[in-house]
Amino acid sequence: MTTVSSRLKDVAALAGVSIRTVSNVVSGSASVAEETRARVQRALDELGYRPNLAARNLRAGRTGLIGLAIPELHSPYFGELAGLIVEAARQRSWTVVIDQTFGDPDAERRLLDGTGGRLVDGLIISPWSLSPEELTAQARSVPVVLLGERHPHGLADRVAVDNVLAADEATTHLIGTGRRRIAAVGLQPHLRNGTAHQRLEGYRTALRRAGIEPDPRLERTVTTLHRSDGAEAMTALLEDGVRPDAVFAFSDELALGALHTAHRHGLRVPRDLAVVGFDGIEDALYANPALTTVAPDKRQIAERALQCLADRIYSPAAGVPPLDIVVPHRLEIRASSHAS
Amino acid sequence: MTTVSSRLKDVAALAGVSIRTVSNVVSGSASVAEETRARVQRALDELGYRPNLAARNLRAGRTGLIGLAIPELHSPYFGELAGLIVEAARQRSWTVVIDQTFGDPDAERRLLDGTGGRLVDGLIISPWSLSPEELTAQARSVPVVLLGERHPHGLADRVAVDNVLAADEATTHLIGTGRRRIAAVGLQPHLRNGTAHQRLEGYRTALRRAGIEPDPRLERTVTTLHRSDGAEAMTALLEDGVRPDAVFAFSDELALGALHTAHRHGLRVPRDLAVVGFDGIEDALYANPALTTVAPDKRQIAERALQCLADRIYSPAAGVPPLDIVVPHRLEIRASSHAS
DNA sequence: GCAGGGTATTGCAACGTTGCATTCATCGAT
DNA sequence: ATCGATGAATGCAACGTTGCAATACCCTGC
Secondary structure, rough: OOOOOOHHHHHHHHHOOOOOHHHHHOOOOOOOHHHHHHHHHHHHHOOOOOOOOHHHHHOOOOOOEEEEEEEOOOOOOHHHHHEEEEEEEHHOOOEEEEEEOOOOHHHHHHHHHHOOOOOOOEEEEEOOOOOOHHHHHHOOOEEEEEEOOOOOOOOOOOEEEEEEEHHHHHHHHHOOOOOEEEEEEOOOOOOOOOOHHHHHHHHHHHHHOOOOOOHHHHHHHHHOOOOOHHHHHHHHHHHHOOOOOOOEEHHHHHHHHHHHHHHOOOOOOOOOOEEEEOOOHHHHHHHHOOEEEEEOOOOHHHHHHHHHHHHHHHHOOOOOOOEEEEEEEEOOOOOHHHHO | OOOOOOHHHHHHHOOOOHHHHHHHHHHHHOOOHHHHHHHHHHHHHHHOOOOOHHHHHHHHHOOOOEEEOOOOOOOOOHHHHHHHHHHHHOOOOOEEEEEEEOOHHHHHHHHOOOOOOOOOOEEEEEOOOHHHHHHHHHOOOOOEEEEEEOOOOOOOOOOOOHHHHHHHHHHHHHHHOOOOOEEEEEEEEOOOHHHHHHHHHHHHHHHHHHHOOOOHHEEOOOOOOOOOHHHHHHHHHHOOOOOOOEEEEEHHHHHHHHHHHOOOOOOOOOOOOEEEEEEEHHHHHOOOOOOOOEEEEEHHHHHHHHHHHHHHHHOOOOOOOOEEEEEOOEEEHHHOOOOO
């Protein structure tokens, strides 16, 4: 049974050397005689020494923690993304603390301005309810990387897919399968979040290019991006009699909800209705039928975001302008949008 | 624009008082004259003071962090659970650091014995590959709560549903819909994890009670609990010609994978095949058809686990024996298991 | 035999905070 | 007038670690 708590001091006493030498052995940086190192190592093992991170951090001025702020962990997209970020962070010897904002603008603001203490060395935030202006207005105590949100002259790096292009591709694909009455599900005018707006833009662009005038009755607002919202929007679409022959949902969850409602109403997918989602979550692959989706390269999002943080944290050259990193996406075409 | 970093010292200098007085104002514990408090408060605001948590933690011997170790964040069950735990932790002013073990026994061991430093005040772990014996053998540097795993004479508190009972209920429900050839998907003999074993036990008990002798060919092993494993197991079941009329999957993901394969093979659910899952994830509700599932009360799991930690951390009475907390579950009956 | 250069080890100080004890002033009770 | 009690503010020390500089020692080369 190891001791609950032992410090460099205790190890030093046991090994008959100074605290500093033990520290040198632990860090492995300075040169230590082989014999001494062995003796100290034995003492370390015997006492089960574990470094006190609070002390280490106090000394170093760093905590080794980075924050990840996302709207909600239970949604598949953010769950998958968070998993990749935690993994990538571990490779860089960082630990991730996760905060859920639930789309609350105050929570997002609080995290950005660092209220609540200098706990983290950097912050990755997927903003939801803050406008681009607000995101850029804050003074920052730590480097920040924004996920997904566009910010013209921001103070922070940004990593995201090209939402306009991706939405355009998805819509163009649907047009290519012969659809003409394509609904867009996922507008969120109540939020200042720009993502939905960009996807709508891509959707309309694709329609116009094909000579189809966007029909406002086919553009549907949702409260959140959950399955239930997609189900409700689909119900409304069917009841309003606008007779869509396809749905482009701004998230896979919305698409899955729409799919569910379509089935309930006896529609056959993709014969009567094609469905395309956005996010590339794993559920999409196993939906019935398998859901076509725009899949951002999430692994690369995680990687690039951490790379940005690392650069800012370890080389704090104040002059470097914020980066705007566009990660690739792929349109995964599956059964839900095959030609009817 | 606030200063990037200011300490009690700086605030004290600006307000013309001692460091200690500023500390008293910040903590609000000692008595401070109203006029002084106001002046200090103004200085605090002006400098944008944020406490240095490393220093505070070093002094207090606590970090205010708790660890959450789960196999993987991207699976819906753990994503949902993690979200609830993060939320419940915040209500107790704790911050959660998340670790993914990916079922690696070494990773689990490392977390339990505290290698890697005393970062957290407590640990919630959902063990996957460690046997009950190993889980109890470790000396612990911090309080630990186990999720899901049974451990007869453990050193740690445990929070879980009654797996045997829950599996029994699910199987009994299937029998009640007239099924007789009920497959069990999710055995994991390669892991020492007891969960699958308990669910198998409940499954067999229910069969025998109904006078059905368990058929080994209907009991299927999986590598992990992902959708793909469920899909593969279903494929094997169909190809082996054992002709099941129902599937009880030990996780919802397995069930969704099985559902997917069943559809591909032209089986109609629930007419030709009934499917029941386990975990109560949100996808289950929106599957086609909606998936019957055994839903543990996840919110209560999160609450009780944190309550255990709080008790151990704040009242470290060494004598209190480990608790074994059974949280309720509900069998959510949906279309996937309606009578054929 | 001594300068010069390396290796091995050490002590001191500091990171920013808070517990404890102390100081000083004020006020009411004796 | 004196004492004790109370309120307000402060100084000191310590939490455990590591950067820096200093020390002591040994070896090589002239």
